[in-house]
Amino acid sequence: xxxxxxxPDDIGDRFxxxxxxxxxxxxxxxxxxxxxxxxxxxxxxxxxxxxxxxxYERATAETLSLSRAYxxxxxxxxxxxxATAAQLYGAPIPTSLGREVRPLDVGVFGSASLxxxxxxxxxxxxxxxxxxxxxxxxxxxxxxxxxxxxxSWSLIDLVALGDYFxxxxxxxxxxxxxxxxxxxxxxxxxxxxxxxxxxxxxxLRQALSLIREDAWSPRESACRVRLVLxxxxxxxxxxxxxxxxGSFLGCFDMVLRRWRVAVEYQGRVHGESYSHDVERVExxxxxxxxxxxxxxxxxxxxxxLLGRVGSALRSRGWTPGLAT
Numbered sequence: 001x002x003x004x005x006x007x008p009d010d011i012g013d014r015f016x017x018x019x020x021x022x023x024x025x026x027x028x029x030x031x032x033x034x035x036x037x038x039x040x041x042x043x044x045x046x047x048x049x050x051x052x053x054x055x056y057e058r059a060t061a062e063t064l065s066l067s068r069a070y071x072x073x074x075x076x077x078x079x080x081x082x083a084t085a086a087q088l089y090g091a092p093i094p095t096s097l098g099r100e101v102r103p104l105d106v107g108v109f110g111s112a113s114l115x116x117x118x119x120x121x122x123x124x125x126x127x128x129x130x131x132x133x134x135x136x137x138x139x140x141x142x143x144x145x146x147x148x149x150x151x152s153w154s155l156i157d158l159v160a161l162g163d164y165f166x167x168x169x170x171x172x173x174x175x176x177x178x179x180x181x182x183x184x185x186x187x188x189x190x191x192x193x194x195x196x197x198x199x200x201x202x203x204l205r206q207a208l209s210l211i212r213e214d215a216w217s218p219r220e221s222a223c224r225v226r227l228v229l230x231x232x233x234x235x236x237x238x239x240x241x242x243x244x245x246g247s248f249l250g251c252f253d254m255v256l257r258r259w260r261v262a263v264e265y266q267g268r269v270h271g272e273s274y275s276h277d278v279e280r281v282e283x284x285x286x287x288x289x290x291x292x293x294x295x296x297x298x299x300x301x302x303x304x305l306l307g308r309v310g311s312a313l314r315s316r317g318w319t320p321g322l323a324t
Contacts, residue, residue: 005029007045014044014069038069039117055099062101063087070104070120071138078115079132080140081107081123082149088138089146089183091164092218094157107141125149129196143184148192151200155207159225160218162189162211170214172240173248186211214238219265220253223294223305227254227263230306231320232313235263243287250280252291259316263309265294290316 008023020030020043035043047065051058067080067088079085082105086093103121107130108114114122130149131142141149143165150158166189169180186208193204210228214237215221228234235254241262242248252262262284266277281291290312298305310320 004032004034012072013047014038014042014065014072016072017041017043019072038066039073039119041073042069044069056095059098059101060087063104066101066119067104067138070106070117074106074139075115077108077112078139079107080138081105081125081130081146082141085140085146086150086161088140089135089143089165091143091146092157092160094153126196129192129198131192142188142192144188144192147184147189148195148198148204151198151204153200153203155203155210156222156225157218158204158207159210160215160221162186162207163213163215163221164218165189166211166213167215168213172238172251174251182213186213212237216253217265217267219267219299223263223265223299224254226302226305227309230302230310232256232306232309233258233318241284241289249283249287249289252284256313256318259290259313259318260288261290261292261309261312261316263292263294265299266296 005026007020007025007029011019011023011025017030018041030043034046036046038044044065051061063084064087067084080088083093083097083102084105087098092098103119105123106115106120107123107125109125109127109130114124116122125141130145132139132145133142134140140146147158147161147165150161153161165184166182166186168182169175169177171178189208189211193201193208198204210225212224215224216238220237224235224237233256235256237255238251238253239255239257240248240251241255253265254263256262264277264281281293284291292309292312294305294308298308314320
């Protein structure tokens with residue numbers, strides 16, 4: 001079998017056929033079995049890295065790869081939007097959307113021709129309601145515009161998305177990237193929401209009132225929203241806790257300092273991380289804190305979750321109806 005002709009390094013792993021021709025690559029080489037055809041007029045080399053086993057992570061990785069491929073054939077005026085834009089920012093999207101690869105959302109303004117290509121969903125958008133930026137090499141709707149165009153999502157999913165965009169990287173014990181700018185501010189989200197008629201505007205307005213700047217994960221966001229809507233006090237988020245002598249006990253997802261109650265979401269942890277979490281919780285309990293650990297099972301049962309947290313608060317003197 002004849003050896004395949006090596007492709008020029010400068011055309012990249014994903015490239016437009018026209019760019020390959022310009023680099024001297026022949027038609028026969030572009031028809032070779034080692035090149036995928038993710039879109040018409042695009043070729044891609046095989047990815048040497050295996051895809052993640054987790055369905056959500058796998059779909060996210062594939063969407064990123066497809067977006068990079070489509071970007072090589074994007075026309076002037078096209079940009080990624082909706083859920084695709086959210087994924088390209090690394091933001092959380094609803095589990096129902098994130099477990100499979102969906103058509104890429106590609107927007108255009110005004111009367112421009114919609115993209116017509118397998119694997120792509122064309123979106124016609126109003127320029128006065130959509131800001132377009134460049135992020136990690138992609139042309140896409142700004143974080144605030146992306147959030148405001150997703151009003152069909154559930155309240156909790158919109159809060160989780162807004163929390164992600166608005167996270168402020170604050171100082172604290174052992175925190176990384178302190179001072180890093182958020183992708184958006186709540187003021188920018190409000191401006192995007194008010195730029196015109198939005199689908200799901202009432203839900204977006206409610207979500208905006210619940211978005212906070214120091215949430216670190218979508219599960220934490222969901223847990224907090226359920227607690228606040230359930231009538232519980234607003235917690236501090238990812239707050240450092242110290243004992244009476246000033247010794248650091250740990251950072252906890254949600255802290256109700258007045259009642260010395262902490263709520264901690266327990267994700268998938270192994271080895272040293274698990275040991276660290278156990279020791280952190282035990283230190284806090286030894287210092288007189290009540291720590292409610294929220295597992296995925298408890299998180300999926302909101303009435304039980306509210307009952308568990310309510311019991312901890314009442315044992316510390318909280319009265320239902322006292323929200324602060």
